[in-house]
Structures are given as structure tokens and as C-alpha cells.
Amino acid sequence: METEQLKEALERRPVIDIVRGVLMAAWSCTPEDAWEILATVSQHTNIKVHDVAEAVMATTQQQPMPEHLQKQLTAAVAAWRARADGRA
Template sequence: MRPSQRPGPRRDLAELPPHGTSPEAAREGARTEGRMPTGEQLLAETEQLKEALERRPVVDMARGVLMAAWSCTAEEGWRILVHVSQHSNTKVHDVAKALVATTQNEPLPAHIEEHLPAALAQWRASRDG
């Protein structure tokens, strides 16, 4: 069925959100205006979800590495990864990849190695205090 044959009101291009609008922002804007997300917005969100599913195993492995090395929980491992990510201005996935690579005798990149001790110290302090 072509778009022009679909039932319901037709939308003018002026009603579409600006190009580059995040799916979350577009959906929120659509909700507040009583509109549904566009096909382009749904496609963008689907791509983001696919990418997240592809990256999740590496992040989970990195959490496992932290759990094994430091006897932390999965949630604490996640918080350590996020702390390093935020303070090194590196995506969580990239921090996780670098950490998993250390299990194959790869050195940690300097910008990650610089922030990991602080993240571990913060975790220890929250655990002990």
C-alpha cells in the first residue's frame, strides 16, 4: 500500500521534526502534540537498538572481567565502566573493548588506564562506607 492510499489524515512535511532529531526527542514531541513517530524516526530507533544489542556482549564481558578481578557485583562493574567512560571521554563500549582486550595481554590505552584507578577507588569507598 502506498502512503497516499493509507487511511487517516495525510501529514504535511512541515509537521515532521527537523532532520537529526533524536528518536527520544521526536517521540516526546509527538506525544505532547498528539502525533505518532514517523517511519524515519522508528527506523533510526531500530538502528540504535540493533547497535546496542551488538555492543552489549562486550560490555557484559568487561563487567565479568571486573567482577572476577575485584569481586564486585554486575551493577558495580557497570558503574565502574561508566565512571571511566565519563572521566576519559570515551564511549562505554570502547572502554569495555579495551578492558576485555587486557585478558589477551593487550595494554590498556593510557587515557583509560589513567581513570580506572579512580573509578576503583570510588567503588571501594562506596562499598566500605
């Protein structure tokens, strides 16, 4: 069972890392900030981080993001920006 979970995690990780890069390029955030944004969307939608990343990845292929994910992503980025502005 543990081996299967590890294998699944290794298969899913590249999508998450690519999307972190997309977020970093789009909003000039750090890798940690990009992870925090994905994790926040995941927590507020009760959708696994990998599935959130898949939805973001699909937008790079001109596929629409589900509205509830888009709203949460927008909110997560706004919250990150507010925190980042407070640090400046």
C-alpha cells in the same frame, strides 16, 4: 534510524556484559558496581562505555590499555572501594 540504533546496541551489549564479569571476578564487585565503574571511566574520559569495555577486553589478550583509560579505571575502582568500605 531507531532500528539501526537498537541493532547496534544489541551487538555491543555482549562485550560490555563480558567485561562486567571480568571486573566482578577481579574485584569481587556486584554487576551494578561493575557497570558503575565502566560508566565512571566513560564519563571521565568522554569515551563510550562500549569502547571502554573493548579496551578492558583487549587487556585479557595481553594488549596494553591506553594510559589515560588505565588511570581512570584505577581511580574508578579506588572510588568504588572507598564507597564499599564505607558501607561495611
